[in-house]
Amino acid sequence: MSKTVITSQHSTARGTHRSYVIGFVLSLLFTFIPYVLVTQGLVSGAALALLLVGFALAQLLVQLKFFIHLGHENGPRWNAVAFLFMVLVVGIVVVGSLWIMHNLNYNMMPNDMDHYMNEQQNSGGF
Amino acid sequence: MIEPATAKQVHASNLQHEADSKTIFGFWVYLMTDCVLFASLFATYAVLRNNTFGGESASDLFSMPYVLVETLILLTSSFVCGLAMLAVHQRDKRKALISFAITALLGLTFLGMELYEFTHLVHEGNSWRESGFLSAFFTLVGTHGAHITVGLIWMGVMMLQLKKRGFTHGVTRRLTLLSLFWHFLDIVWIFIFTFVYLLGATNL
Numbered sequence: 001m002s003k004t005v006i007t008s009q010h011s012t013a014r015g016t017h018r019s020y021v022i023g024f025v026l027s028l029l030f031t032f033i034p035y036v037l038v039t040q041g042l043v044s045g046a047a048l049a050l051l052l053v054g055f056a057l058a059q060l061l062v063q064l065k066f067f068i069h070l071g072h073e074n075g076p077r078w079n080a081v082a083f084l085f086m087v088l089v090v091g092i093v094v095v096g097s098l099w100i101m102h103n104l105n106y107n108m109m110p111n112d113m114d115h116y117m118n119e120q121q122n123s124g125g126f
Numbered sequence: 127m128i129e130p131a132t133a134k135q136v137h138a139s140n141l142q143h144e145a146d147s148k149t150i151f152g153f154w155v156y157l158m159t160d161c162v163l164f165a166s167l168f169a170t171y172a173v174l175r176n177n178t179f180g181g182e183s184a185s186d187l188f189s190m191p192y193v194l195v196e197t198l199i200l201l202t203s204s205f206v207c208g209l210a211m212l213a214v215h216q217r218d219k220r221k222a223l224i225s226f227a228i229t230a231l232l233g234l235t236f237l238g239m240e241l242y243e244f245t246h247l248v249h250e251g252n253s254w255r256e257s258g259f260l261s262a263f264f265t266l267v268g269t270h271g272a273h274i275t276v277g278l279i280w281m282g283v284m285m286l287q288l289k290k291r292g293f294t295h296g297v298t299r300r301l302t303l304l305s306l307f308w309h310f311l312d313i314v315w316i317f318i319f320t321f322v323y324l325l326g327a328t329n330l
Contacts, residue, residue, distance in 0.1 A: 020208040056320040067309045086158035090165040097169040
């Protein structure tokens with residue numbers, strides 16, 4: 001006669017104490033480094049922007065893995081699929097909006113008269 | 127947790143877990159739509175960040191040390207929320223209640239700091255009415271703050287439920303959803319911290 005056991009199935013994975021501590025420490029690191037870069041003026045321009053975005057994305061991944069445990073759940077990883085689809089939608093919305101608004105900004109910019117007369121000769125476009 | 131069970135109990139438990147996993151997934155899908163909402167607010171802010179209408183800009187208005195403290199407080203509360211969920215899975219009621227209380231306290235501190243920042247901006251004449259930049263700022267950061275507020279109310283309710291009912295199936299499931307929500311809010315803040323405050327300070 002065997003005893004049946006209740007095992008817990010989770011659609012969210014669970015963490016361990018260790019995972020939360022690692023996530024916390026890494027997040028702290030990825031918060032302080034950009035902060036110091038900006039407040040100390042160590043880097044500037046496009047390089048700084050890239051670094052800041054990079055650290056933000058890194059911290060996102062850290063928190064997704066160590067706090068939310070995305071992708072570690074039992075069974076089919078529908079959480080991860082939904083997340084990736086969100087990224088796709090966000091990509092379309094944000095990139096599309098920025099592109100369109102940049103375009104509008106340029107093409108709708110008011111000119112003064114002389115500039116307008118000269119512009120008549122040229123072709124439009126972005 | 128593993129314990130011996132009758133076949134009937136296992137079946138009921140499995141049905142409950144299946145129902146739970148659908149609820150949790152459904153809540154996750156809601157969080158994904160919330161991401162799209164925030165993304166559109168970020169895009170709006172990106173477009174309007176330099177439209178200061180002659181008024182003060184991000185680099186004039188934001189205090190870096192202040193925002194760093196806010197960020198650390200929210201990050202810590204997300205971490206403690208994780209510890210709270212560990213206590214939930216260990217069925218340690220006292221530890222869970224204390225951890226959620228600390229999470230909520232930190233969240234309240236964050237919210238208080240943010241409200242102070244907002245009132246200060248308005249009193250200095252930099253309300254959301256003054257420019258596109260400020261409209262976008264208040265909408266984006268304010269929406270995040272509204273989510274924090276709702277999360278704190280939810281947390282208060284859940285602490286009461288946990289205290290009164292203990293670790294019932296419903297309470298455990300709802301605490302799981304709440305912790306997902308709370309982690310999500312800290313993740314959104316990472317991007318506010320980076321794109322609004324850090325990049326704002328550098329005029330990029």
